[in-house]
Amino acid sequence: MKILVDENMPYARELFSRLGEVKAVPGRPLPVSELSDAEALMVRSVTKVNEALLQGHGVKFVGTATAGTDHVDQAWLAQQGIGFSAAPGCNAIAVVEYVFSALLMLAERDGFALRDRTVGIVGVGNVGSRLQARLEALGIRTLLCDPPRKDRGDDGDFQPLETLVREADILTFHTPLYKEGQYKTLHMADEALIASLKPGAILVNACRGPVVDNAALRRRLEAGQALSTVLDVWEPEPDLDVELLKRVDIGTAHIAGYTLEGKARGTTQVFEAYSTFLGQSQQVALDTLLPTPDVVRLAVHGPLNQALLKRLAHLVYDVRRDDALLRHATGRPGEFDKLRKNYAERREWSSLYVLCDDAATAALLQKLGFGAVHHPSH
Numbered sequence: 001m002k003i004l005v006d007e008n009m010p011y012a013r014e015l016f017s018r019l020g021e022v023k024a025v026p027g028r029p030l031p032v033s034e035l036s037d038a039e040a041l042m043v044r045s046v047t048k049v050n051e052a053l054l055q056g057h058g059v060k061f062v063g064t065a066t067a068g069t070d071h072v073d074q075a076w077l078a079q080q081g082i083g084f085s086a087a088p089g090c091n092a093i094a095v096v097e098y099v100f101s102a103l104l105m106l107a108e109r110d111g112f113a114l115r116d117r118t119v120g121i122v123g124v125g126n127v128g129s130r131l132q133a134r135l136e137a138l139g140i141r142t143l144l145c146d147p148p149r150k151d152r153g154d155d156g157d158f159q160p161l162e163t164l165v166r167e168a169d170i171l172t173f174h175t176p177l178y179k180e181g182q183y184k185t186l187h188m189a190d191e192a193l194i195a196s197l198k199p200g201a202i203l204v205n206a207c208r209g210p211v212v213d214n215a216a217l218r219r220r221l222e223a224g225q226a227l228s229t230v231l232d233v234w235e236p237e238p239d240l241d242v243e244l245l246k247r248v249d250i251g252t253a254h255i256a257g258y259t260l261e262g263k264a265r266g267t268t269q270v271f272e273a274y275s276t277f278l279g280q281s282q283q284v285a286l287d288t289l290l291p292t293p294d295v296v297r298l299a300v301h302g303p304l305n306q307a308l309l310k311r312l313a314h315l316v317y318d319v320r321r322d323d324a325l326l327r328h329a330t331g332r333p334g335e336f337d338k339l340r341k342n343y344a345e346r347r348e349w350s351s352l353y354v355l356c357d358d359a360a361t362a363a364l365l366q367k368l369g370f371g372a373v374h375h376p377s378h
């Protein structure tokens with residue numbers, strides 16, 4: 001039995017070879033000839049999975065090692081009786097830590113305290129809710145917008161988008177891409193919304209490029225609007241607008257979710273789903289796969305302030321690395337995908353074990369996701 005896997009899926013060979021013969025292939029473009037004898041297809045977000053790709057082949061199961069599913073025509077798969085699984089939440093922590101890395105950098109550059117800012121979170125799912133929890137742990141005010149959750153009657157103080165636009169100093173998008181329907185998110189941040197942001201606001205898009213109208217954003221920036229921008233995702237990818245990149249404060253190649261943990265969770269989630277589909281249910285413990293990180297432990301002294309948090313966060317992951325790589329690479333064909341394929345190992349805050357002589361610091365760092373412990377006499 002042949003299982004086709006995207007070559008940008010760590011641990012795929014190791015895991016899926018327990019279930020069949022594994023062939024790793026590029027995801028964009030996917031070599032269609034490989035589909036003829038494949039029973040299962042494991043993709044990432046760069047492969048459009050639909051009738052045009054799969055009609056006439058014998059694929060019985062599709063897995064995507066991603067949180068987003070807008071690249072998959074799930075209705076067609078269901079109609080054909082093809083099994084499907086995504087990897088919800090696999091890289092939510094990675095995206096949260098990307099957003100923190102960016103905001104801590106901008107706060108230092110522009111000399112403000114995050115505690116004095118209000119953060120509007122649009123889309124309060126796996127990413128948005130974890131972001132809210134960490135911001136609240138730091139005493140930072142958040143405003144939440146999630147109409148589907150509000151309509152479902154979920155607990156939470158959900159506000160209309162207009163309230164966030166009016167009151168937030170930082171507006172960050174974490175929704176799926178819906179091209180139509182009641183909860184359409186395509187161009188949710190249009191020219192009118194962008195123009196209405198508070199002067200000096202920060203706009204973050206780490207969900208899907210077309211959620212922000214990129215042409216409108218470029219026009220607003222060219223017009224001199226006082227706005228800082230952090231873009232991990234672009235409209236379109238991989239051929240982003242180089243002039244827009246020049247004008248954003250932080251620009252990266254759709255790598256917000258690319259921690260090793262996040263990618264490994266993505267692979268294990270679809271592996272487990274496929275093994276269940278085959279009736280051979282298998283579970284994988286993530287820590288049996290992951291290597292020891294470069295920096296394992298350190299000791300900090302005294303209370304946690306923003307400067308110390310920035311030093312710790314950037315020790316694990318400094319977003320400026322990825323911003324610089326994209327700026328150097330852009331313009332050369334294929335570079336966007338090459339940066340993503342050859343992504344250097346990046347870990348999550350939980351990989352860093354911090355000894356703290358201050359009990360409150362240890363408690364707060366734990367809430368923020370570090371492997372912190374109170375050790376009075378270190």
Ligand SMILES: NC(=O)c1ccc[n+]([C@@H]2O[C@H](COP(=O)([O-])OP(=O)(O)OC[C@H]3O[C@@H](n4cnc5c(N)ncnc54)[C@H](O)[C@@H]3O)[C@@H](O)[C@H]2O)c1
Pocket residue numbers: 067068069088089091092095122123124125126127128145146147148149174175176177178183184185206207208232233254255256257258
């Ligand atoms: N840049 C990256 O590397 C990266 C990584 C992970 C996820 N993503 C993208 O981010 C999205 C969010 O990720 P997630 O794991 O939190 O997904 P999720 O499905 O857990 O959460 C999405 C939330 O958005 C809400 N939502 C839907 N329509 C909305 C609307 N019109 N307005 C406001 N909220 C709305 C949903 O109700 C849900 O709570 C994914 O769909 C994916 O496209 C990007």
Ligand SMILES: O=C(O)[C@H](O)[C@H](O)COP(=O)(O)O
Pocket residue numbers: 008043044045046065066067068069091254255256257258340
């Ligand atoms: O939806 C997701 O999970 C993310 O956007 C994911 O990180 C995208 O990475 P890709 O699948 O394109 O490698």
